């Protein structure tokens with residue numbers, strides 16, 4: 296045990312004498328080691344940059360190891376002194392050098408050590424900590440000790456001096472708001488949390504880690520790249536959706552013409568965009584054409600372009616949608632509405648990969664992937680002679696059937712949530728979601744208008760619901776009673792309509808608007824009721840309906856086909872045979 300007052304006077308003359316300045320050569324020496332006189336502020340900025348670019352933890356590791364290296368070197372000097380004096384006195388060379396180097400003023404509080412047995416306990420007071428000062432300057436008061444370089448120094452010095460791992464910890468730190476810093480050192484194994492502290496002494500190759508992380512990023516990008524470019528509304532977990540999506544993904548890899556089938560509003564254009572986004576043409580144009588929206592006599596000019604003077608009014612040459620989609624994807628929606636002559640031209644383009652503008656006989660090569668969509672059974676149109684069979688077979692090579700929303704109920708809440716986020720942003724509203732009743736209504740509704748209807752309905756809800764509230768059933772559906780209590784439609788258990796409802800027709804209309812009934816079902820109700828009233832006399836029934844007898848017979852035949860009845864069964868006796876749902 297050493298009398299502390301005798302070693303607490305600051306750097307001894309012997310230690311001071313080890314520091315030599317050589318102004319001529321510009322070198323500063325501490326014993327055998329070259330030292331530097333650097334600007335504390337510059338050092339502080341370096342420390343800050345390390346923290347800002349690598350994070351506290353990594354910067355702490357680097358700085359701790361830098362301090363450790365200094366401590367190791369200073370311990371060499373102390374060991375040369377230990378031959379002349381007591382171990383504890385020799386040990387104090389380190390704290391004295393630490394002070395002399397301008398890092399921190401060290402005052403010993405307790406020091407017990409024995410180099411033979413390896414026993415070590417040290418407690419020191421640190422004042423004017425350089426590191427705490429700059430840490431507080433740049434980051435304010437911290438919740439943990441911040442004198443990392445200095446702790447590294449103490450550990451490196453004591454470990455080298457003792458010949459075993461000595462771990463110092465700051466129990467108080469000026470960086471945490473204490474008046475000064477206080478450190479305690481013991482052999483590493485005496486600290487229960489030694490492993491936690493020692494990890495700062497293990498060098499880590501940040502470059503290796505950066506390269507490793509970079510590789511990971513590249514790999515992740517390549518796997519999620521497809522998802523990133525997908526339309527945001529392309530979401531679903533239902534088996535039907537996933538099946539269609541998987542098929543779409545497979546189709547995206549080739550250039551095959553894809554036929555998308557599905558009811559109105561299922562999101563055929565969304566699927567087409569997803570197909571485009573997943574394929575190699577994703578950076579090229581995606582051009583969508585709704586064949587039903589273009590007058591029949593203009594559709595060819597629109598698709599294939601026109602040369603000047605091709606027809607009256609063609610003042611200048613104009614490229615068609617095919618040319619505008621060159622290199623990319625052309626999406627032809629409502630394919631069933633494409634007139635027959637345009638169908639022939641389309642078939643030629645698909646076969647020859649070149650187009651001819653109207654009024655021009657020059658073939659222009661086009662590199663366009665074609666996606667077509669229809670909500671009408673094209674095969675039926677082929678049978679009716681309204682659609683070219685050769686074109687149909689060409690398009691039919693790869694078809695993807697998109698299920699109606701009523702068959703993917705699992706997706707309704709996901710989609711509703713997505714649309715809620717979307718339209719809340721569009722209309723600048725903060726809403727807390729849907730009420731339970733509204734959620735139930737969304738889940739039980741039949742969605743005749745499919746995803747598009749859900750989207751429109753949620754937008755309506757976002758507009759109508761007061762900011763900060765939840766969307767209620769009323770905000771979604773225009774007629775709450777018809778939706779929330781669909782059984783109030785007063786259908787008899789045999790499927791007959793209640794006469795009161797029949798007379799007003801109001802609930803029936805609401806039922807159609809809300810998707811509880813389809814227009815086809817209402818037509819079936821009318822026909823069957825008329826046939827029933829006429830006791831099976833089709834001529835009488837057709838008069839009631841304002842139809843000719845062949846017109847009624849045609850509708851009945853279609854009805855029978857739709858309900859799976861054999862046509863030869865004749866007119867149904869009772870409407871209950873229909874599946875009212």
Ligand SMILES: [Zn+2]
Pocket residue numbers: 421424427440441442465467468469470475476477
């Ligand atoms: Zn401190």
